[in-house]
Amino acid sequence: MSVNQQAHTGPPYGQPQPGYQGYQQPAYGGQPLPGVPQSQYGAYNGPMPGYQQPVPPQGSLRAPPTSGAPPPATGASLPSGHLAYSQFGHGDVQNGIPASAAPMQRPPASQPFLPGSAPTPVSQTSTFQQYGPPPASVQQLSNHMAGMTIGSTTASAPPPAGLGYGPPTSVPPVSGSFSATGSGLYTPYTASQGPPPTSVSQGLPLAQPPFLGQPISTQRLPTQVPGFAPPPSSTGIGPSSYSPATGAPRPPTMPGPPLSGQTVAGPPTSQPNHISSPPPPSTMSGPHPGPPMSGLHGPPPPTHPPQPGYQMQQNGSFGQVRGPQPNYGGAYPGTPNYGSQPGPPPPPKRLDPDSIPSPIQVIEDDRSNRGSEPFVTGVRGQVPPLVTTNFLVKDQGNASPRYIRCTSYNIPCTSDMAKQSQVPLAAVIKPLATLPPEETLPYLVDHGESGPVRCNRCKAYMCPFMQFIEGGRRFQCCFCSCVTEVPPHYFQHLDHTGKRVDFYDRPELSLGSYEFLATVDYCKNNKFPSPPAFIFMIDVSYNAVKSGLVRLICEELKSLLDYLPREGNMEESAIRVGFVTYNKVLHFYNVKSSLAQPQMMVVSDVADMFVPLLDGFLVNVNESRTVIASLLDQIPEMFADTRETETVFAPVIQAGLEALKAAECAGKLFIFHTSLPIAEAPGKLKNRDDKKLINTDKEKTLFQPQTSFYNNLAKDCVAQGCCVDLFLFPNQYLDVATLGVVTYQTGGSVYKYAYFQLETDQDRFLNDLRRDVQKEVGFDAVMRVRTSTGIRATDFFGAFYMSNTTDVEMAGLDCDKTITVEFKHDDKLSEDSGALLQCALLYTSCAGQRRLRIHNLSLNCCTQLADLYRNCETDTLINYLAKYAYRGVLGSPVKTVRDALINQCAQILACYRKNCASPSSAGQLILPECMKLLPVYLNCVLKSDVLQPGPEVTTDDRAYIRQLVTSMDVAETNVFFYPRLLPLTKADVDSDSLPAAIRNSEERLSKGDIYLLENGLNIFVWVGVNVQQGLIQNLFGVSSFSQISNALSTLPVLENPFSKKVRSIVDMLQVQRSRYMKLIIVKQEDKLEMLFKHFLVEDKSLSGGASYVDFLCHMHKEIRQLLS
Template sequence: MQPSRGLGATAGGYAPNYPSAPPHSNGFSQGFYPNNATPAKAPYGNAIGGGPPGPQAPPGGPGAPAGTPGAPAAMAGYYGQDAASTAQQYPQQMPFSQPQQPQQQQQPMYPGQMHAPPPPVQQAAPSYPQQPPPLPPQQQQQQAAPGGRYMPAPSAPFAAAPQQHQQGPPQQQQACYMPPPVQQQEPLAPVQQSGPGGYMMGVLRQGSGSLGGVGPGGGAAGGRSSYYPAAAAAAAAAQQQQEGVSQQQAEDLLQLNAPAAFVRPSVWRIPSSSSLRHKCHLPLGVVLQPLASLGPGAASVPRISFGSGLVIRCRRCRTYVNAFVTWEANGRRWVCNMCGVSNETPQFYCAPIDAKGRREDAAERPELSRGSFEIIAPGDYMIRPPQPPAFVFLIDVSHQAVAAGLPAAACSSIAASIAADRLPGDSRALAAVLTYDSSVHFYRLDASQTRPQLFVVPQVEEIFLPLAENLFVPLQECKEAILNTLNAIPDIWRANECTDNCLGSAVRAAAMVAKHVGGKILLFASSPPTVGEGVVRREMNRDKGGQGQGERDNDLLKPAAETYQTLGQQLTQSQLSVDMFLCPPAYPTASSVDNPYYAPSGGGPQGGAPGAPPGAPRVPASGGGGVGGCSSFDLASYASLAQFTSGELRYYPGFSRELYQDKLQAEVDRVLSRVTGWEAVMRVRVSRGWKVCERHGRFYLRGADLFVLPTVHEDQTFTVSLEPDEAAGAASGDCLLSLQVALLYTHSDGERRIRVHTVALPLTQNIQSLRAKVADGRAYLQNLCVQLMAALQLPAGHCTAPYGPVAAAAAAAAAAAAAATPPANNAEQLKRLGYLVMGILKSAAFRNTKDVTSDMRVYCFHRLSWASLSQVVVYLSPRLFCLTDWGDSEGSVDPQGCVLLPSALPLTSEVMTQQAAYLLENGEQMLLWIGKSVSPDWLQSVFGVASYEYLHPEAAAQSLGCTDTPLGLRTLAVIRELRLQRLQPDYMQLKILRQGDSSEQLFFAMLTEDRVSSLPLTASEFLHKVGQRSLPALNPPYPSQQQQQQRGY
């Protein structure tokens, strides 16, 4: 059931006031910005184009057997490349906000203490609801907010705003909840710059031709002809001539292609020329997830063996035989679909072909009938015997870490997974345990000992191993010794007063322990190193924002030194990856003093704070994730350690054991238990006339195109961008682009395997067909995200908002929707892509506001670079639920055993009232916002508190559902069901946000249908402007010349 909506409120939620901003063009600024003038237009370049051409692949390639020309001798037999995708279906379209027509127009209220009247609509657009003009501030101040709904009085910025209202007598209307005022956040100035990514940051010139004359209601080849059978038949014949393949042939190709869970292109039609690609402004790339899980009930990837120690491959380009090769000479020869070379078929592999040129035994051979298969690798594909899965646990026990409870949380999380036998490898697996502060501590793990034996090495500048054995031991054989050591570590270091730590030297020590085997290092750290190897010094310029105020210089998004990049490359040579769990503790804040449950020592009744209600849990001294603040870690300098070793970065700001224990344990268990490949290498090959120009993900690139991956797992994704290779040239008869991804890895059971994924995509000269075949938005957005991340990290200049590329992407999405048929699908496709594009602009990774620190932005970059497609979509488009206006079904269990969830609401504050509570989830965290006027009965049933004044966020998050009331249990069931849906690979931590607290801005920043300072457009306004192709409206106004000088631009 959906809660009653406030009548007459706009779909917006946040509109900044730019008193000195230069005006915008194209008529959208008229009446939108105070000065109502027209700015100069800025030129644009290839907004979403690729960078410079990448180097050519060597003739042989490391995937070839030893002795193949062009293959490094040391890496003979290694071959592969990136992979990604998701098996989950595209989520249902979020309910679109349809504002009800009010009887009286009222000024919208937004968090920035500002208002922004909706732009005047010059042309009717029935598909998108229009915003009613607001009342002037004077009438708004005089009007009461009926129903007790929260409506703050406007402040000075409202009074100074232009007055625009509809003529006519005022009428009574309902008010809805709008976020409280916050301090104005000035957007960062878009700086025009070009770089390797081919970007030109700035405003797109209107009428530039980027849409190719295609938009809603028009088009060169996809207009009204589709409504008439005769015209449609003629258009289909012309399209087949342009594309080279019929519709039936294209459908047959999809049946042979690798599942989209493994390989998903951004478009299902490929432009046949570079000029067509640039004209369309569609990112041309592929998202790869080579070890993706296909879900329960799905068929597993077939495994084959060619026998005789051979693997059937092309003698020139080393492509593996696949379903798209062609056969000749009655099956005695086969033609490679990548390079076109004719290869001799080995005698044992020969089979006759039928009248259509297909092998008669194709259905019996997975490699000839499936797009994905695995080959049992022969001995030529190994440089050493397969090594066992190995894990090194490296834990920070310095004073800061102990005070936050990190050693106890890490040790209990690791011990829980080991005790449950969750680690792969069975009896083959190896494990080691190390801790560190200003020294490195080694633990002797002997099955005959009942108590751990500790060895301390204080010489961190020149680290060495104190023992030759019993440091890296078989997991099953020494399981009890490992568990005893993990249980003892928190007690051993409970009173540690050492504030220094030697993180870099500790990682070096862990590498020395495992370098002969390889494996995975799990690093738990609370702060950057202060002594020993790898100390990085970065000067934080407080005048430009500093910690907690949103750093403006994009130098903070890049490493201060190459120390950890070099260390990561060295670890890669030893086949070691590093998973980093970075847990900076919170620093004390003033809010802790006002905390009614805050208990720095001791506590009230039953462990609560003095004066707290009986049964209230003790609240940690930290400010909590985002409520207070946390120490800066400089993630940009240390994330390279995970980046270049194909590891993973997980970030827990404001860490304390009380707040993060459940999340840390669930995510450690996921890292240890998921399907993992060891000592892997990958490569992507494309057919002649094409090349891979950009590669994104976590890997170390060796040579021209070899991706070295010490470990690779089922959640890991990669993104590659493609472009025509004009120098190589395609054959005149080519009508397909073929792409093959090969991953050579060691399975956890000790078997060496080659996983192969192959797809073939039709080429087209028809721009309408190209735009109509945008996959489903997910791969499209994934490619766009990684290109924007590259743009923000270009050298020189300052951090710039990626409005130019996103504007071009939105235009291309609109054109793709306009080309689809029937017309009813156009609006849905446009809405779907429009919401996701808005999610990019308003996400913490890309929104240019002061509330996003450099550490958080780097973490978001890292997350988007490896997350699966489904995770990216959920992250950019969260779900909103009301938890108070329920019937009898919400939270109950249906006959199939599933918990019934409430109806999802539009992502706008228009639907919110202060008498309700709302839950927002984005796959990474859950935010529960509670209004001031929520029912005391609901609070008592769910949290066990008598009134809103006794509700404390940290205590409430721990006590939710503990009252054993029917409503409390149903609410807890909904929380658990959402966690089960999003469990892998992240655990969604629940945060309680009270109305009026500063922390509630975390909630409203995720309402992508409302206005934010970095994009002053609501969802309907955004979709309308995209539909009308008025792209300059997507850009915020430039700061004045005086403002630029003050800010140091």
């Protein structure tokens, strides 16, 4: 097939890009936008560039908390026979079953798509609008993407669901071997049915067909899930009618031999969970030495040089970079036909992974371009550095990106434009985010009895964007334009620029984030709140006692109670504590300081819960120290011989709620629970786990609570300010979807330790517990987001309760939780005035002080789509899309949710291609510069455990991950969906920094090296089979690869530079994450390697998730279909 080859104008991915179409890019180059005034606020008379942070008024600065961490507990290691994940036992297999001499059967031909109706165009304009010269910075992925033959007329559909990201943590600790017959993961292929596929010209190669069974449908999600209806696209994906004669660019060559012997077909839709065999491990790094492929005549290798502008990107891995090899086209290649009949001509070589956008390259470029300068927030609509970049923030009138990040910093002026682009307008808000020590905490402003100054009409709080008029006697609201009198005590004259002369002395006039001390009007029942209380509620059933958990908790609490959160200037915490133990009945303890010994009171009538004592239940730790210590010594002994296996759950929450009601305070319940609550009591549950529901219309019931009882209980808890944190230690199904309801709706956290074992899990549990007890929490919180005229907040995602459409209510909100808010147009916006957001959080501090925390952000508005696409942030977009999809599974089949995500992203990219990119061949995939990672990250979301579970992912894991992700911030979702992979072998032992990350693909791993992969929940240390003996000795303290124990939960402390460096890397990563990550040692070709490979997200997943290359091809096909 001869096709003309065109040289590209697009530069390589690894290089910093020039501005789009002649525009400068403030996000990446730090240059000012033309037409934007140099004053720090543009139209809002903000502080001038020389502004310095004022010295706070006496007494108003809140010092950082001073509580240190308690001493770490040491943990023993697990016996070497123990293995945490039995079903990954595949014996000594690197990538599946070794190739044998027997002939391998080809997979059946992929299922055809149904031809669909004509697609609806994305926008009314059908011509390309071109602004200025063709963009040099647009990424044109045409190499390998145009004029190629695809192996079958019947373009393959999306594959079935697969392992995602939430770690499959629920596998019993039993070691076991893996049988190849009849297993869920390896099923022999059946012989191919039907005629051999014919070859058809198509703009994109699909080396492995990316998606499953049915065509992308236009079916909309039910209306009770708001906003889930993307514009319809074509119902089917038929074979493309593209002919190579249309001048589509010809693919350049890739280094490496031609893939002559490989026939690749899609996975059969009836058997989703298998892979074909790769070559044996010994031949992995070079061409396959097998017998010659008789009868398979591929095209001769092209001889023309690679196109200019697409140089090979630096691999990032150490040692020799492997090019693609024959019969090894990625992680799970097709099967060579040894000695079989001649097959059809093989498909073309797959896209070179080095020629498509690399997350690692984008992250590194942003770090080098934007990591050295502080991010100054004085300019409207400024895109911040990526979450993966370390940078300092100088607040000059807009809230720090640590508090608020947006999907786009330039909002379309009209709703039509927003609908046309399909880019969601959303903000991810983390109101109590922890700041690095170099940045100043929000100042606390006290306006006395009159309280904060607010707009008369919309009640927005005083902020830097309010305009003072009439000599300072009145101000015009920047949100609703209403004019309000300035209270006499707040009056101040204006200078010649119209700015108040005390501008720099008042945080609320010069800063984006600050706090007000609330007056009694902002308190419940017009009464200032009491300090909050912590109640520890410990399951003392047989499982909890036998596992050593009860003793561990009691021992830890003795020291941990000295580290309760406190205000910066207080010597001791104002928080009071109480203790309850339970199995089928509840035991309350009187720990009043005047008692010599604690007293126990039992409530066996769990149907009508009450608290049997008031005085002595909630106490000050210092006053009752000896009684509390005595109680914590006695509890493990008291229940040491228990035979009670049944537990209650709802009455435990009711008891804590009643105790807080009686004490008239807010607080938090720490519940340590081990089993499904089947004892006779309110909220009793049954085991309803049913794997057969997966991929059916009833799958959504697995995510829904099985009774409405807990929803009502959650509502009562929120009303009292009773937040519930849940520590789960299940050995079997526990129904997280139901037990987590109260936690989720009160703003609490769920922690899960499946098959808890003291030796391997105590470090992780104790670190999580310490952080959970010590971290900053706002109690009895209400959040409202106000916007300027033209847009309004319409939808909210996160762990909270809403009794109306505007107020987000949380019994507790900690420093790790985010609320994601979606905005919609209700009027036209003006390019001149921009758009404003104000997030106001009313909460009770840990000392019992009622406060208002205010965050303000100003955004630009645009009339050109190009401006929208130039100011988006993909990481925030993915955070929003994941939460949107994870909520969608509560009311819609998972397939519908997946299709809606793919459709929306195809619409976003098709709109860009149609309206912003310069005209070019349809064989080229053109992505906006700041969205070039959208396909790879979206594929990661689609392959996650919630949307595409593998056979070993439990129902509880999926419900747990679904709830966890819903409260994650942008940095957490970034590493959760695209884990960080670090090579350790060549790490510089003298440097304090982390080694440079590499891409998440098995192709990047070398057998002679050690790698670390982290995803925010787990840290895997992968050891190659050929690692030097000296390195193994230095890191693990054993002399050979075979002696490394899988049971290690911590790295041994050895006195050598390599051990110190690796342990310091692990410590650095642990500090960055909100949860303590579980350490898992993975040896190459070991059972656990399957679990590790599940997180190599650029590869095809075992359960059918597409590889990055295949998904990019699939997205290109979707985009072309929308544009045709």
